[in-house]
Amino acid sequence: MALQKLNLLPLNIFHTTKKFFHVSATTCKTFRQMYRDFWTPKSGNHPPYGHFTQVGDPVLRSQAAEVPQDMLDSKEIDMIVEQMVKVLRKYNCVGIAAPQIGVSLRIIVMEFKKDLNKNFSKEVYEARKMSPLPLTVMINPSLKVTNYTKHKHPEGCMSVRSYSAEVERYEGVTLRGVGKRDTPSELQLTGWNARIAQHEMDHLDGKLYIDQMDRSTFYCTCWETVNSKAGRVEIPFYK
Numbered sequence: 001m002a003l004q005k006l007n008l009l010p011l012n013i014f015h016t017t018k019k020f021f022h023v024s025a026t027t028c029k030t031f032r033q034m035y036r037d038f039w040t041p042k043s044g045n046h047p048p049y050g051h052f053t054q055v056g057d058p059v060l061r062s063q064a065a066e067v068p069q070d071m072l073d074s075k076e077i078d079m080i081v082e083q084m085v086k087v088l089r090k091y092n093c094v095g096i097a098a099p100q101i102g103v104s105l106r107i108i109v110m111e112f113k114k115d116l117n118k119n120f121s122k123e124v125y126e127a128r129k130m131s132p133l134p135l136t137v138m139i140n141p142s143l144k145v146t147n148y149t150k151h152k153h154p155e156g157c158m159s160v161r162s163y164s165a166e167v168e169r170y171e172g173v174t175l176r177g178v179g180k181r182d183t184p185s186e187l188q189l190t191g192w193n194a195r196i197a198q199h200e201m202d203h204l205d206g207k208l209y210i211d212q213m214d215r216s217t218f219y220c221t222c223w224e225t226v227n228s229k230a231g232r233v234e235i236p237f238y239k
Contacts, residue, residue: 001093001094001095001096001110001155001156001157001158001195001196001199001200002091002093002094002155002156002157002158002164046102047101047102047103048079048080048083048084048098048101048102048103049083049087049101049102050083050086050087050090050101051087051101051237051238051239052087052091052096052100052101052158052159052161052237053099053100053101053102053159054159054160054161054237055159055160055208055210057102057159059099059102059103059104060099060100060159060203060206060208061206062099062104062206063204063205063206064097064098064099064104064105064106064203064204064205064206065104065105065106066105066106066140067105067106067107067139067140067178072139072178077105077107077139080098080101080103080105080107081107081109081137081180081181083101084096084098084101084107084109084137085109085135085137085181087100087101088109088111089111090239091158091239093158094110094111094112094116094133094196095108095109095110095111095196095197095199095200096108096109096110096158096200097109097200097201097203097204098204099203099204099206100158100159100203106139106140106141106204107137107138107139107140108136108137108138108141108197108200108201108203108204109135109136109137109138110133110135110136110138110193110196110197110200111133111134111135111136112130112131112132112133112192112193112196113132114132116130117130128153128191128192129151129190129191129192130191130192131191131192131193133189133193133196134182135181135182135183136179136183136187137179137180137181137183138175138177138178138179138180138183138187139177139178139179139180140177140178141175141176141177141201141204142175142176142177143173143174143175143176143197143198143201144173144174144176145170145172145173146172146173146174146188147170147171147172147173147190147194148170148171149170149171149172150168150169150170150171151168151169151171151195152166152167152168152214153166153167153169153192153195154166154167154217155167155195155199155209155213156221157199157208157209159203159208160208160209160210161235161237162220162221162222162235163210163218163219163220163221164217164218164219164221165209165210165213165214165215165217165218165219166213166214166217167209167212167213167214168212168214169194169195169198169199170194170198171190171191171194172188172189172190172194173189173194173197173198174186174187174188174189175187175189175197175201222235
């Protein structure tokens with residue numbers, strides 16, 4: 001999930017037939033292929049990516065597979081998590097799901113650093129009920145709504161680069177799963193952190209915020225720059 005600043009917001013891998021990796025519009029990779037690719041020189045670029053996949057990539061519209069129990073502590077999963085954390089922080093975001101780096105597995109990472117409050121006015125920070133969230137890594141997460149009150153606030157997504165829209169989300173949720181990196185197996189989240197969790201969980205089910213946004217609020221976050229630069233603006237997909 002992008003943090004909008006401008007008023008927005010011993011491995012048994014050879015016996016599985018599930019497809020986890022989406023490499024292109026027509027190709028998926030199994031864990032067996034993944035294992036081989038981890039240890040062989042790569043030509044070109046393959047998942048887990050160091051960038052965010054973009055809307056249109058089939059991996060973002062696929063139901064992500066659960067990580068098998070016997071692979072939860074595997075070095076392959078550790079490498080995927082490591083890459084997710086790296087990409088999250090490189091792009092200064094607050095949430096990322098494994099499909100966003102081309103891996104169709106049910107893994108999410110969230111982090112809302114305390115110093116992000118400087119990006120918002122006190123009024124906006126409080127209105128959106130923002131608060132710090134330590135690095136949270138959850139595998140095979142499930143989400144339960146605990147407060148059905150809905151709030152509409154702007155959201156962005158690094159997989160829909162440079163756009164934003166207002167989205168309604170529930171006020172409170174409980175997130176359960178396999179916690180990694182000192183993350184507990186159950187978290188009670190409210191306000192903006194509950195929003196982050198809902199946004200990332202949608203990614204695991206092949207959904208994007210544009211599926212439930214208020215369409216009248218959808219806009220390009222750099223439209224003013226486009227005008228001031230006479231259209232000579234490029235949107236980078238790398239960092």
